[in-house]
Amino acid sequence: MDERTSGAVQIDLGESYPEIRALVRRICAKFPGEYWRKLEESQSYPTDFVAALTEAGLLGSLIPEEYGGLGLPLGAASATLEEIHAAGCNAGACHAQIYMMGTVLRHGSAEQKQKYLPDIAAGRLRLQAFGVTEPTTGSDTTKLKTRAERRNDHYQVSGQKVWTSRALHSDLMLLLARTTPLDQVKKKSDGLSVFLVDVKTSLGNGLEIRPLPAMVNHNTTEVFFDSLRVPFENLVGEEGKGFRYILDSMNAERILVASEAIGDGRWFVEKGAKYATERTVFDRPIGQNQGVQFPIARAYAEIEAASLMVRKATAMFEAGKQCGPEANMAKLLASEASWHAGEAALQTHGGFGFATEYDVERKWRETRLFQVAPISTNLILAYLAEHVLGMPRSY
Numbered sequence: 001m002d003e004r005t006s007g008a009v010q011i012d013l014g015e016s017y018p019e020i021r022a023l024v025r026r027i028c029a030k031f032p033g034e035y036w037r038k039l040e041e042s043q044s045y046p047t048d049f050v051a052a053l054t055e056a057g058l059l060g061s062l063i064p065e066e067y068g069g070l071g072l073p074l075g076a077a078s079a080t081l082e083e084i085h086a087a088g089c090n091a092g093a094c095h096a097q098i099y100m101m102g103t104v105l106r107h108g109s110a111e112q113k114q115k116y117l118p119d120i121a122a123g124r125l126r127l128q129a130f131g132v133t134e135p136t137t138g139s140d141t142t143k144l145k146t147r148a149e150r151r152n153d154h155y156q157v158s159g160q161k162v163w164t165s166r167a168l169h170s171d172l173m174l175l176l177a178r179t180t181p182l183d184q185v186k187k188k189s190d191g192l193s194v195f196l197v198d199v200k201t202s203l204g205n206g207l208e209i210r211p212l213p214a215m216v217n218h219n220t221t222e223v224f225f226d227s228l229r230v231p232f233e234n235l236v237g238e239e240g241k242g243f244r245y246i247l248d249s250m251n252a253e254r255i256l257v258a259s260e261a262i263g264d265g266r267w268f269v270e271k272g273a274k275y276a277t278e279r280t281v282f283d284r285p286i287g288q289n290q291g292v293q294f295p296i297a298r299a300y301a302e303i304e305a306a307s308l309m310v311r312k313a314t315a316m317f318e319a320g321k322q323c324g325p326e327a328n329m330a331k332l333l334a335s336e337a338s339w340h341a342g343e344a345a346l347q348t349h350g351g352f353g354f355a356t357e358y359d360v361e362r363k364w365r366e367t368r369l370f371q372v373a374p375i376s377t378n379l380i381l382a383y384l385a386e387h388v389l390g391m392p393r394s395y
């Protein structure tokens with residue numbers, strides 16, 4: 001057994017956080033499929049849904065109590081997001097509010113924590129835009145081209161991001177930019193820095209944000225920086241070490257996104273099994289045919305197995321262990337399990353799977369995203385091959 005995985009880790013196999021799950025179910029019951037369909041038609045933001053979660057304190061669950069949050073472990077957020085998705089809702093509009101503050105909490109200065117965390121916990125301040133991906137460099141993050149150059153009393157930022165979700169619904173953006181040119185650093189992951197960009201005051205003053213219409217209603221955008229002034233005090237942690245800070249937060253993000261995929265999978269399995277039992281064709285329920293019931297049963301088994309990996313990764317994260325492989329495997333397995341469940345549910349619904357009123361096609365499109373963002377399947381496989389299995393680096 002290697003050092004990373006040695007030592008007992010308690011894995012919760014029951015219905016973790018039952019009160020939180022019940023609370024989430026009660027909130028989600030007020031936001032049925034019709035609500036989400038209407039939003040999609042106008043590509044609008046689920047303001048009321050986000051307000052309800054905020055009021056219940058659920059978006060500040062991981063912020064320590066001393067800053068006004070609930071001070072709960074990652075498993076509480078995982079249960080929240082799983083239930084949201086299992087109820088047919090979508091947390092993509094606000095999930096980042098739960099975990100992005102982790103970069104400030106772990107690496108920010110005492111002043112930054114005092115300044116931002118209480119307002120984030122109370123929902124007065126939205127920190128849910130994450131500017132990493134760029135159009136020309138994609139998954140090759142360390143090659144990103146957005147530059148932040150030191151001036152007298154500020155950094156001057158120029159460059160472009162793409163797929164920056166929720167930027168038009170966020171007060172702050174966590175931005176990853178290069179502060180030292182690539183050809184002047186020893187390691188390509190050096191020389192990148194993280195900044196808190198004040199979106200509202202920057203708009204029109206060097207910051208432009210354009211909506212990017214997409215297959216799912218994710219309120220995602222393209223972001224343009226043209227000599228934007230970012231004050232020195234908005235640098236998080238040390239200059240040049242930003243890539244490490246971002247990597248630090250990624251395990252939490254992977255685990256939470258995997259929890260959403262598990263929730264989607266549960267929704268698909270329940271919907272599919274119910275429809276298969278109720279729909280009668282050739283004088284018997286379609287679910288009486290093994291060709292219909294087996295894909296749903298198999299999807300259920302895959303979701304249960306992926307859920308175990310999510311719980312293992314969560315337990316390791318909470319125990320402070322290095323959980324990169326488990327967090328990545330959780331995301332990989334959950335995204336594929338939810339996709340298979342979505343396929344089974346869609347096929348089971350036949351033509352009605354394509355009717356928007358059943359919500360199956362919406363959830364099917366939504367759950368497809370998890371195989372691409374926040375990291376695509378191939379990049380996870382490359383990580384496991386190289387860093388866990390010791391094979392040569394493939395890129």
Ligand SMILES: Cc1cc2nc3c(=O)[nH]c(=O)nc-3n(C[C@H](O)[C@H](O)[C@H](O)COP(=O)(O)OP(=O)(O)OC[C@H]3O[C@@H](n4cnc5c(N)ncnc54)[C@H](O)[C@@H]3O)c2cc1C
Nearest residue numbers: 130131132133138139163164165218373374375376378395
């Ligand atoms: C709806 C949506 C919301 C998003 N929200 C955000 C956000 O808020 N913030 C943010 O920063 N980003 C966001 N993203 C971006 C997302 O993280 C990226 O799309 C994702 O990481 C893949 O990067 P890419 O699109 O540049 O694909 P590319 O890097 O161009 O890759 C394209 C394909 O090639 C494969 N590939 C590339 N290189 C290799 C290799 N060496 N070996 C094998 N396969 C390879 C990839 O797996 C992928 O399938 C979002 C994306 C979407 C679609």
